[in-house]
Amino acid sequence: MRALFVVVLLAAALSAQTADFGKAYSFAERRPKTRVEVAIDRVLPSIVKVHGASGLATINAYATGIVVSTRGHILTLDQIMIQKGRTRVVLYDGSVHDALLLPGDAELGVRLLKIDPSEVQGELQPLWPPEPERAAFRTGQxxxxxxxxxxxxxxxxxxxxxxxxxxxxxxxxxxxxxxxxxxxxxxxxxxxxxxxxxxxxxxxxxxxxxxxxxxxxxxxxxxxxxxxxxxxxxxxxxxxxxxVLGKRRQQPVVEKTPAWTGVVLFEQAGRQSPPAYVERVRPDSPAAKLGLRPDDLIVRLDDYSVRSCVEFRDVLARFSAGQTIKVTWKRGTRVLDGDLLLAEEPR
Amino acid sequence: MRSSGVGGAVILLAAISANAQRPVDPDEFLHLEPVLQRAIATAAPFVVTIETFGGTRRTLGADGPVDGDGPPRPRPAPKAKPEPAPDGEPQPDAPKPDDAPDEKPKPKLPLVPEGFQQTRGRTTGVVLTSDGWILVSRFALNFDPTTVLVVVPGRGTFHAERAGEDTSRGIALVKIDAEGLPVATFVPPDEVRVGQWAFALGRTFAADEPTVHIGIVSAKNRLFGRALQIDAYTSPANYGGAVVDVHGRVLGIAVPLSPSGRNAGVEWYDSGIGFAVTIADIRDLLARMQQGHVLQRGWLGVQLELAHLGPGAKIAGTPKDGAAARAHLRKGDVIVAVDGVEVQNGPHFQMLVSSRLGGDRVTLTVLKKGAGERLTLPPIELLDTPWSEQAQDKSADLPASFPLPEKQEGR
Missing domain, CATH: 2.40.10.10 (Trypsin-like serine proteases)
Structure with a gap:
């Protein structure tokens, strides 16, 4: 009796599995219960597998993408495996599609792929990005x-x-x-x-x-x-x-001119860059106007920590002459700060 | 057999019907989300950022002290062994045995901590008093920095003076010149329950917002009563930060404290094994640290005979600089009581003395070798654990890994 019961259970389990396995089941068949299940069910049809080229053992030739339009746009992270003519997309239903490469965005490090929507059975289910305020996130969410x-x-x-x-x-x-x-x-x-x-x-x-x-x-x-x-x-x-929508972006052209503060740091030769102590301040320089003095320790430029002379130069290179940045320094046991208008280095 | 099966079925049915009476809300765990966010909001004001500048002290690496701040040194590449050809066919890529230069044993490279190398990123601190005493992780001071700054959210950046520290707990105190700071509330460790929520806060990635990792209290009284064990991720990104309960009260301070003490104790970071040093029970120690005392694990200086399974702990040796040697303890003596508590065996003895700090006194009762009477010695003052003892792997000192005596032939 018990054995028969087990067999029936096993058969039921197997049939459930074979029914599920290998078949592009329709979305409506599932009955999600919890909010996590609902969320997953809602987004899964818009998630695709991306397969690309890789000649390198250290680079995985697979990634994930997100459908963002009914016309076949798929967003993914731009990376070396995404190559022209060698990138494929596997949709939720298992269908495989060759992908065209649209121009990527070097600053974001992302790229859109495009598949032919006429080859897709049914409709693509794009996750069109939500309104910016809805897409806000908070710690502990x-x-x-x-x-x-x-x-x-x-x-x-x-x-x-x-x-x-x-x-x-x-x-x-x-x-x-x-x-x-x-x-x-x-x-x-x-x-x-x-x-x-x-x-x-x-x-x-x-x-x-x-x-x-x-x-x-x-x-x-x-x-x-x-x-x-x-x-x-x-x-x-x-x-x-x-x-995706064809709205031209106004990309502001930022011309960077090397920024100069007028601070000469105390740098020693050695394998480790020392903290950014001020050795001299050039007269009439931005730093002199701010009131920086020898032996001050510069600890921050804007929000960027400056823990060494090397970091001071690294961080300064992110700014351009003409910009105003907040400088934080330590004098004795006091921590001071002030705005400094970056200038061009006088000849 | 049959009756037990029926009994089981009855119990099963009873369980099912009990379940049916109390329907489970599968979304119930979502109530944690607002609880978590309230706890973060409560605790965030007293969680501060620590920045350090300068300093060259050598820190503890895998092979003893190493300079923690040098340029990255090469790690020995894992030697790729050519696969033996399956049926004697010569492989095109395999080096021929004749001209193989690798046959000579290479001198061992004088390296280099395997795995983790400490960098100078920000760490976290917790406000202890409204007048500016800040608890930090000893990890933040490993380089012996020349300048320590504390960033208090909404209040700005302060210069901090270093005070004392407790190296056995991995915490230190710094003082900033401020008033009216929001202060942490600390939960006494005996009120902490294993399994309760533990949220590990840090403040290293954004000045205006803390980071959080969630987990539970995994165990209490770790490291001889010094710390809670938690499974929330701890790493250099939140060392020194507050581990809080659902009310935003501080259970402990996250520190790297893996028992071996190597690699500055961080080798278990992000592993689901984290430590939070309890604070409410060490007010007296904090007072000593405020006066600048450096507290260290106490060192009695006895090696135990592992084959002696009790009662008592039998001494196998006493290093000559140790407190035990000065008290004329010798090989073969058996310690039978510590402060009046009967010693059951070696691990028990370890537990009784390992919670002590240097300068603490213990009263030992011993059975001197060859003598039949118990002798209670005058109190022995423990020394600070010497560097050489700290540097070696301490896992053998732990009761949990106390090695069992090897089986002898013929027994």
């Missing part, structure tokens, strides 16, 4: 990260969803020594891990709002630790507007 971790999903198998929280916001200035990020703006940090393959996937709130595009696992030079991060969706909107 619950999120789901969706992507093809380690290429675990093939054909119509669904990509992986991982649960986590928003760890915090990584301010541009406080993270600028992070490796492997083209993007220069604030990032969302999360503990939903960005395994290889997860990048190009999305970070979603539990109501299915798309708040970020997953990056690779980042190596923080600040702390020597690994971090999972995402580019906020709202920062992607200008790029998407231009290439």
């Amino acid at each position: 619950f999120v789901v990260s969706v992507g093809n971790s380690f290429r675990l999903a093939e054909f119509s198998e669904k990509v992986s969803a991982t649960f986590g929280v928003v760890v915090g916001r990584a301010n541009t200035a406080l993270r600028y020594r992070m490796a492997d990020v083209d993007y220069d703006g604030d990032l969302i940090l999360t503990d939903a891990c960005n395994n290889p393959g997860q990048f190009g996937g999305g970070l979603f709130t539990l109501d299915g709002t798309w708040i970020g595009l997953n990056l690779r696992l980042l190596d923080s030079k600040e702390t020597n630790t690994m971090l999972s991060a995402a580019i906020p969706t709202r920062d992607l909107l200008p790029y998407l507007d231009e290439y």
Whole structure:
């Protein structure tokens, strides 16, 4: 009696599996229960697997992408595996499509792919980016990260969803020594891990709002630790507007002239750059007008920490003559700050 | 057999019906989200950023002290062994055995901490008093920086003077010249429950917003009563930060404290094993640290005979500079009580003395070798643990990994 019961159970389980496996099941068949399930179900049809070229053993030739229009636009992280004529997209239903490459955005480090919508069965289900204020995120928010971790999903198998929280916001200035990020703006940090393959996937709130595009696992030079991060969706909107909606962007042309403060730092020869102590201040220079003096220790330019003479030059190179920046310095036991108008170096 | 099966079925049915009476809301865990955000909002004001400048002190690496700040040195590449050809066919890429220069044993490279190397990123601190005492992780001061700055959210940047530290707990105190700072509330460790939520806050990536990692209290009384163990991620990005409960009260301070003490103790970062040093129970130590005292793990200086399974702990040797040697303890003596507590065996003895700091006194009762009577010695003052002892792997000192005596032949 018991044995028969087990057999029936087993058969039921098997039939359920075979019914599911290999078939592009329709979305309506599932009955999600929890909010996390609802969120995952809502976004999954818009997540695609991206396969590309790689001649290098260290580079994975797979990633994730997000459908952003019914006309076949797919957003993914731009990377070396995305190559002309060698990039394919696998949709939610398992269908494979050759992808054209649209111009990428070097500052964001993202690229749009385009597939032929007439070859798609049914309608593409784009996750059109939400309104900027809806795509806001906050520390401690619950999120789901969706992507093809380690290429675990093939054909119509669904990509992986991982649960986590928003760890915090990584301010541009406080993270600028992070490796492997083209993007220069604030990032969302999360503990939903960005395994290889997860990048190009999305970070979603539990109501299915798309708040970020997953990056690779980042190596923080600040702390020597690994971090999972995402580019906020709202920062992607200008790029998407231009290439999906055809709205031309006004790209401000910024001409950079090397900035000069008039500070001469106390630099020793040696293998390690010392802290940025002021040795001399050129008369009539911006630094002299601000009141910097010899033996002051410069600790910050705007929000950028300056822990050594090398970092002082690195950070200063990010600014241009004519810009006003906030300088923070230590004199004795006092910490002072003031605005400094960067100038061009006099000849 | 049959009756037990029926009994099991009855119990199962009872369980199912009990479940049916109390329907489970699968979304119930979502209530944690607002709780978490309230806890962050409560704790954020007293979580501050620590920045350090300068300093050259050598820090502890895998192979003893290394300069933590040099240029990156090469790591030994893993030797790629050519796969043996399956059936004797010569492989085109395999080096021929005749001209293989790698045969000579290479001199071992004088390297280099494997894995983690500390950099000079920001760390986190917690406001202890409204007049500017700040708790920081000892990790932040590993380089012996010449300048320490504290960034208090909404209040600006302050110069900090270093005060004392407790190297056995991995914490230090600095003082800034400020008033009316928002102060942390600390939870006494005996009120902490294993399994309760623990949120690890840091403030290293944005000045106006803390970072958070969530987890639970995994265990209490770790490292001889000094720390809670948590499974929220801890790393250099939140060392020194507050580990708070659902009310935003501080359970402890996140520090790198892996027991071996190598690599500045961070080798378990992000592993699901983190430590939060409890604060509410060490007010007296904090007072000593405020006066500038450097507290270290106490050192008695006895090696135990592992084959002796008790009662008592049998001494295998006493290093000559140790407190035990000065108290004339010798090989073969058996320690039978510590401060009146009967010693059951070696690990028990470790537990009884390892919570002490240098300068603490212990009263030992011993059975001198060859003598039949118990002798209670005058109190022994523990020394600070010498560098050579700290540098070596301490895992063997831990009760949990106390090695069992090897089986002897013929027993």
